[in-house]
Amino acid sequence: MAHIRVVTPVIPTGLTKAEDFEGILATEDTVDFVEIDRGPASIESGFDEMLASAGTVAKIIEAEAAGVDAVVIDCMDDPGLRAGRESVSIPVLGPGEASMNLACMLGHRFSVLSVLANMRVLFETHARLYGAWDKYASTRSVEIPVRDLHAQSDLLKSNLLEQALLALTQDGADTIILGCTGMLGVAHNLQTDLQRAGWDVPVIDPIPVTIRLAKLLVQSGISHSKAVYPTPRKKLMQGYDGSALEAFRGS
Secondary structure: OOEEEEEEOOOOOOOOOHHHHOOOOOOOOEEEEEEOOOOOOOOOOHHHHHHHHHHHHHHHHHHHHOOOOEEEEOOOOOOOHHHHHHHOOOOEEOHHHHHHHHHHHHOOOEEEEEOOHHHHHHHHHHHHHOOOHHHEEEEEEOOOOHHHOOOOHHHHHHHHHHHHHHHHHHOOOOEEEEOOHHHOOOHHHHHHHHHHOOOOOOEEOHHHHHHHHHHHHHHHOOOOOOOOOOOOOOEOOOOOOOOHHHHHEOO
16 A cells, blocks of 8 residues: 655645546555645746745655655646655655656657647756656647646647647657646547557656656655755754744754
8 A cells, every 4th residue: 555645836726636636546545635835826937836846845744744655746847856855755756757757768759748838948957857858859838828728628639639740740759748737637538649640659647657656666665865865954944934844944
């Protein structure tokens, strides 16, 4: 059995629900989720990432204190990933990193299908950071903001197919990554549509893949290296009264 907590790094908006994560793991496992108390309503820029990171790390610390086995950050930008790993010993995974590295195993070149065009630089930066740059083909966008993905589901599906075909035919991609965790559940439909168009290529749905990887790490007794992610030293800090981040406050 494994207890995985999904930390959704945005304030509550009603778009993320507990049932979104049902059925990803076996019935004896637990997958629950929390949202941050202070921060943005969606993450579509480096500025949004900055606003979300402190609250995300606080929720990661709280998860370890509550006995959770591993944490998955519910955003392809992976906000707070490194700091979260420094702050706890349990596995902390980001779907951006997990998906890119999986894509490197499944094909020769991958493309990310993002929400907005301005996310391209973010994914290029992550591909370099995660050691996946040599297999990065492109980032293409559906031009639908995160908060509109559910309301415009039909447009999302058609735009994903259009952009995936362009990535395959023009960018040399052979593997597709959904570039937003808010696209949860549409990967199978896209993969089927691509097969009908003559392209038998994998489409990675980041959250289910990352949750299952988190369980594998728990079962294997493996977590991130503290030689890379050392525990922070306590030091003077202000403005975090009542937060789990107080654990690292000194005088």
